[in-house]
Amino acid sequence: MELVAKEMEIRIGKKEIIKNMSIHVKKQQFVGLIGPNGCGKSTLLKSIYKSLTPHKGSVFLDEVDVLKTSEKKVSQRLGVVGQFNEMNFDLTVQQMVMLGRTPHKKMLESDNQEDFQIVEEALVRTNLIDYKNRSFLSLSGGEKQRVILARTIAQQPKFMILDEPTNHLDIRYQIEILSCVKSLNIGVLAALHDLEMAAHYCDYIYAIKNGEVYAHGTPNEVLTSETIEALYQIKCQTYINPVTKNLGFAFGL
Numbered sequence: 001m002e003l004v005a006k007e008m009e010i011r012i013g014k015k016e017i018i019k020n021m022s023i024h025v026k027k028q029q030f031v032g033l034i035g036p037n038g039c040g041k042s043t044l045l046k047s048i049y050k051s052l053t054p055h056k057g058s059v060f061l062d063e064v065d066v067l068k069t070s071e072k073k074v075s076q077r078l079g080v081v082g083q084f085n086e087m088n089f090d091l092t093v094q095q096m097v098m099l100g101r102t103p104h105k106k107m108l109e110s111d112n113q114e115d116f117q118i119v120e121e122a123l124v125r126t127n128l129i130d131y132k133n134r135s136f137l138s139l140s141g142g143e144k145q146r147v148i149l150a151r152t153i154a155q156q157p158k159f160m161i162l163d164e165p166t167n168h169l170d171i172r173y174q175i176e177i178l179s180c181v182k183s184l185n186i187g188v189l190a191a192l193h194d195l196e197m198a199a200h201y202c203d204y205i206y207a208i209k210n211g212e213v214y215a216h217g218t219p220n221e222v223l224t225s226e227t228i229e230a231l232y233q234i235k236c237q238t239y240i241n242p243v244t245k246n247l248g249f250a251f252g253l
């Protein structure tokens with residue numbers, strides 16, 4: 001699916017958080033949002049997945065007018081992996097992942113064989129099969145994050161939004177999670193802090209500063225020393241990472 005968010009404006013109280021921002025994610029593209037803390041990445045994403053209502057703008061997933069469509073219909077297409085995954089009641093990992101099937105079900109419809117199969121596959125993809133019967137609340141932050149990804153995969157979305165999906169994850173799992181999402185071959189819009197990960201996984205990047213698009217283009221076009229210095233107010237030199245053979249970054253104040 002393609003995502004087109006046009007001329008978005010979001011105010012919280014009197015503060016203008018997002019100012020006339022437009023984002024386009026083409027079919028099967030992995031698009032990154034980068035930018036300093038507080039620049040508006042999460043706010044923009046929340047308005048796209050209907051957790052916050054923008055003051056102006058439109059969001060379309062193909063022909064679906066997201067802002068005017070019910071949450072259930074949107075979540076049959078759109079999956080979200082957010083930053084915080086706190087819950088007050090406990091479920092097993094399998095039950096948590098099964099919740100991903102909810103948008104596809106009628107009220108009180110029970111889980112069928114196909115649902116269990118889809119959940120099993122999502123657990124395998126996220127390396128969680130051995131955790132199936134563990135209590136969700138007993139998991140580490142990184143393990144919880146993988147369960148949330150598994151739940152989103154079980155939702156079988158046609159488009160995915162990720163808000164710093166690799167928070168809490170060690171380097172191996174950062175790579176595994178992003179590779180797993182990439183292998184789904186669906187449109188993805190992801191807020192990412194790690195620039196090397198962004199360089200490696202993104203087909204296209206929007207750099208955000210003070211609620212506006214500061215630069216956009218391919219990783220090579222956007223992730224230049226000049227742009228990074230201007231975004232984060234630091235010194236930066238780019239190089240080719242000898243291990244990944246990709247763009248690498250050296251930082252200093």
Ligand SMILES: Nc1ncnc2c1ncn2[C@@H]1O[C@H](COP(=O)(O)OP(=O)(O)OP(=O)(O)O)[C@@H](O)[C@H]1O
Binds near residue numbers: 037038039040042043
């Ligand atoms: N409910 C709120 N009330 C007041 N200000 C808010 C609220 N939510 C967000 N903001 C402000 O909006 C700005 C953008 O926040 P947002 O969380 O979108 O940034 P971000 O780019 O995702 O940051 P980070 O990288 O730290 O997650 C920040 O200055 C934040 O303090």
